[in-house]
Amino acid sequence: MIPPEGIGAARRGATGDPPRIDVPDLERSLKNVRTLFSALMSVVTVTASVVALYPLFSVLYLLIVRGGRRLGLSLFTELPPGAGMIGGGIGNAIVGTLVTVGLAAVLAVPFGILAAIYLAEYGDGSRVAGVVRFSAKVLTGMPSILTGVFAYAAVVVVTGSFSAVAGAVALSILVLPIVMLTAEEAIRMVPHKMKEAAIGMGATDTQTTLRVTLPTAMPAILTGVMLSLSRAMGETAPLLFTALFSDFWFEGGLGEPIATLAVLIYNFSGSPFDNQIDLAWAASLVLVAIVLVINLAGQALTKRPERR
Template sequence: MSASPAAVSGSAPAAPARPAPPEWGRVRAGRRTADKVLIVGCTLATALGAIVLGSILLMLIIQGVQGFSPALFTHVTPGPGSEGGGIANAILGSLVMTALGIVVATPVGVLAGTYLAEYGRTSHLANLIRFLNDILLSAPSILIGLFVYTLMVRPMGGYSGWAGAVALAIIATPVIVRTTEDMLRLVPGTLREAGAALGAPLSIVIRSVTWRAAQSGIVTGVLLALARIAGETAPLLFTALNNNSWFSPNLMGGVANLPVMIYQFALSPYENWRQLAWAGALLITVTILGLSIVARLVLSGPKGR
């Protein structure tokens, strides 16, 4: 029996050639029509969303810029029917409560996210924590305000900046937990194995290797959480409320803040108050936009890649 040419030469038989994909002109007319309809629909939906968001932003800029002046950042909020004034006390109150909230939420969120990614992983406790974290992440902020009102405001006998900071911390924590866990899971396992091969315990590997590798992502999560709580109004209505003067250094009593000030002044019948509300809304929008841009720049930086 004679051997085949492929066996004689010792080479493997050639793989059968794959058929070339059909050209666009050979696609059925119904599919081409459906593709064009989908493209037009997506384009129109995108244009509609851009027009609506652009109109809101344009109106906010036009109305808000009219209220900008040096007094806006140096004077306290005026009384009913008064002229002039500013929102300096509201700006300072928002900065203080937001800073306290993020200071409390950051270590809790980072450590919880580290446990889920490094220690708990697929354990029942970790799955339960993830489930509860998802609930907090999507829970209405007004429920957080009611919870803190029952937990702190009523026992303390009044509103306070401390209660507002706690409410903001509860809202920010799930965002940091989720971002930290996701960023740590993206770290290659070979880095952990290299640290373990040198005899380092897991705690040293996490601090010296894993956290450093995911540093930009963790910072991005903190910035996103900061942007999330900077404009929250509902929880502050039940915790810090508002004040038309400088708040007490111990943060007891009503504490002025931008979100509640904007809400109250926008509904008032006084033109001066409504103008200050527009200016405050523009200020807080620019702040959140700036934080979002910084977060994206950090995430797209050399370490984020």
């Protein structure tokens, strides 16, 4: 990197009288406009990146400091406090989030995988597959609140009440296209020669898919499922006027309103009572923890080498 002493010296010595041979100056120097510009841009860009990452650390810090304050057994076992009351917890909201997202998974995951099998295997290259893929992409781009509007119209209006099912329907529309598109990708990744081996042994298409292709693609499919579910956990907008909220424990009533962490955070964020605001932070901490655990677990599935 560093040029021999002589070159620069020769150039410096030559400043008095014009040099016979113009020896280029190879030393790095900030006086050079081009170098200065380059260095400046690097500083700006790296600074911008640090600024971009600051919010994450700020959020995590506050979650731990403010949310951590209320971390205790009662957080998980008690019901949310009313206005002006002290204590309480978010137990029903944790249960409710798991129930709603679980129900959404039941609705969307088999649907998505079956459609993905069609896209990647049986309908590959067909016009229907093209339209289906396009529809799924449109659904991915659909604002989450619109799935809530749809579930309101299709479930709440029809059944006449806000319910866990309505919330799950709204979430499942968000989960469906992600599962479908990642599962399609995963199925396409299965080496063709493996499918060929099964077909060559006289397996029917279904047997090839169910016994060879799907098991091989399963880790990657599950990654997609987990990522989409972790996203659904944090969704609030689709639940506001579908699942609504409930101050009570979930007792199996899927046709009734249900509490969720996301809606609890939203409701309590505007509260004038410190107790409720503290619980909003604690609920955020729990929500982010669940989301991150599912997210990381999902990613770990595909990073692990072949099982068995």
